[in-house]
Amino acid sequence: xxKFKSYLLLSFFGFIGCTATAQLExxxxxxxxxxxxxxxxxxxxxxxxAFATNLCPGDxxxxxxxxxxxxxxxxxxxxxxxxxIAAEYKIAYYDRIEKVYSxxxxxxxxxxxxxxxxxxxxxxxxxxxxxxxxxxxxxWTSTKEKTVNIKSVGRTDYVTYVPLTIARSVGPRIGVGxxxxxxSGTEINxxxxxxxxxxxxxxxxxxxxxxxxxxxxxxxAQYTVITNSVVSITDYGDxxxxxxxxxxxxxxxxxxxxxxxxxxxxxxxxxxxxxSSQNVYGVYETQNLTPFDKSGxxxxxxWIGYYRVGSVFMRAAYASIPNIKREGSIRMTAxxxxxxxxxxxxxxxxxx
Numbered sequence: 001x002x003k004f005k006s007y008l009l010l011s012f013f014g015f016i017g018c019t020a021t022a023q024l025e026x027x028x029x030x031x032x033x034x035x036x037x038x039x040x041x042x043x044x045x046x047x048x049x050a051f052a053t054n055l056c057p058g059d060x061x062x063x064x065x066x067x068x069x070x071x072x073x074x075x076x077x078x079x080x081x082x083x084x085i086a087a088e089y090k091i092a093y094y095d096r097i098e099k100v101y102s103x104x105x106x107x108x109x110x111x112x113x114x115x116x117x118x119x120x121x122x123x124x125x126x127x128x129x130x131x132x133x134x135x136x137x138x139x140w141t142s143t144k145e146k147t148v149n150i151k152s153v154g155r156t157d158y159v160t161y162v163p164l165t166i167a168r169s170v171g172p173r174i175g176v177g178x179x180x181x182x183x184s185g186t187e188i189n190x191x192x193x194x195x196x197x198x199x200x201x202x203x204x205x206x207x208x209x210x211x212x213x214x215x216x217x218x219x220x221a222q223y224t225v226i227t228n229s230v231v232s233i234t235d236y237g238d239x240x241x242x243x244x245x246x247x248x249x250x251x252x253x254x255x256x257x258x259x260x261x262x263x264x265x266x267x268x269x270x271x272x273x274x275x276s277s278q279n280v281y282g283v284y285e286t287q288n289l290t291p292f293d294k295s296g297x298x299x300x301x302x303w304i305g306y307y308r309v310g311s312v313f314m315r316a317a318y319a320s321i322p323n324i325k326r327e328g329s330i331r332m333t334a335x336x337x338x339x340x341x342x343x344x345x346x347x348x349x350x351x352x
Contacts, residue, residue, distance in 0.1 A: 036150060036160050037234040045167035046141060048081045048228040049342045050242075052304055054313040056335030059090055063321075063329040065183055068092040068126055072333055074313055076304060078244060081167055081226050082136045090128040095182060130177035134222040134246070136169025148231050148239050160233075164241060167226040173248055175218035183324050184209040187291060190262055190284030208264065210286055212323060214257040218298070220250030242306035242341065252296035254322035259286045293326040300331070311339040 052075070059072040070092040077085045145161040152158070188208040225245040232238050264284050300317025314334045321327040 038148070038160070038162060039232045039234075040162065040164070040229065041232050041238065042228070042230040043165050045165055045226040045228040046081050046139065047342075048078060048167075048226055048242075050078045050306055050339055051341070052076050052306060052311040052313070052337060052339040054304075054311055054335040054337035056313065056333045059331070059333040061092075061329055061331050063327050065185065065323070065325075065327055066095065066181065069094040070126070072128075072335065074333075074335065076244075076313075078226075081228075082139065082169065084132075084134045084222075084224070084244075084246070086132045088128070088130050090126075092126040095126060126181050128177065128179045130175060132173060132175035132218070134173035134224070134248070135171045136222075136224055137171035139167060139169040141165055141167050146227065146229070146241055148233070148241060150233055150236055150239075162229075162231055162241075164227060164229045164231075167228075169224045169226075171222060173218075173220050173222040173250065175250065176216070177218065178213070178215050179321070180211060180213045181323070181327075182209060183212050183327075185325060187324050188259075188262070188286055189289035189291075190264060190286040191289055192282050193261070193285045208262065210262050211260040212257065213260075214254045214322060216252055216254040216322060218250040218252050220248060222246055222248040238308075240307050244304045244306075245301070246303075247301045249299045250297060252298060252319070252322055254292070254294045254296075257292055257294075257322070259290050259292070259324070261285050261287075290324055292322070292324055294322050296320040296322045296326055306339045306341055309338055311337050313337070 054074050056072040056074060059070040061068050061070065070090045072088060072090040074088040075086065079085075142165075143163050144166050146164045147159050148162050150158045150160055186208065188210055190208075223246070225243075227241055227243050229241040230238050231241060262284050264282065296319065298317060298319035298321075300315060300319075302313070302315035302317075305312040312334075313336070315331070317331045319327075319329045319331065321329055
């Protein structure tokens with residue numbers, strides 16, 4: 001069998017990580033330069049088929065108009081290391097500007113209203129639904145030393161380095177999606193439709209708020225890196241070195257959108273008895289008078305780790321999203337789930 005030295009690796013892993021090496025005394029039954037033996041049981045990233053589904057409870061979206069935290073489900077099907085089909089769904093459970101909304105009764109009579117306007121939307125949170133497909137039209141392979149964990153003692157990981165085959169590909173990527181989001185700004189224009197009367201435009205000096213829904217297409221390119229190996233370490237068992245990294249860039253185009261009507265203040269009624277005056281609110285149509293920027297783009301990187309049964313998913317992305325005014329958005333998400341994957345043909349025993 002081949003002999004490799006193991007080294008102590010101290011690491012902190014998050015969206016930003018750093019790694020350092022250190023020399024320590026013997027811990028357990030492995031020293032920092034002890035000899036380990038391994039056999040590469042599988043090493044074929046060009047014929048990798050796998051399905052992974054993950055739940056991401058802390059999806060964070062920091063945009064130029066809002067901040068929300070959501071739960072996201074993400075599923076990815078990889079077929080023969082070439083074709084990837086993904087589906088994801090997001091539902092927000094915290095929203096910064098949702099607090100501007102107040103209650104109104106079934107007749108439209110409002111109370112506890114904000115100073116400016118708010119959406120007459122069906123009571124629903126922000127959601128997203130997105131389907132993508134990518135094909136690695138051009139693929140090539142190379143050999144690279146990969147880090148393989150031998151064991152962990154507390155926060156200390158003992159690792160070795162094994163030369164494994166890496167498959168890389170580049171090709172087109174397309175997608176279709178739906179997104180609903182809250183928007184607050186002075187760009188929202190509306191014409192009074194209730195109470196019935198002469199057309200009146202509402203006050204644009206305040207942070208008028210509404211719900212925007214859109215359907216959109218995406219088209220771009222994707223670069224993919226695949227590792228699909230199983231390394232058996234003597235006395236420590238199998239270690240799965242399986243992962244997919246996708247780096248992508250897309251152009252976004254909204255082919256359909258809807259801007260909710262809003263409640264806004266019409267005027268003030270003074271009490272005949274000399275009491276306090278009351279604001280009067282009406283319903284304003286915004287769809288035809290409010291501008292909408294239909295184009296945008298997104299760039300991002302995502303990683304899927306495949307283990308014996310479990311899986312891990314992480315993504316960091318920036319998007320310029322079609323909206324009333326194009327919305328800049330930084331997105332970060334991480335989650336966990338399970339996978340079902342094939343085992344490639346056994347590789348010849350490379351041990352001495």
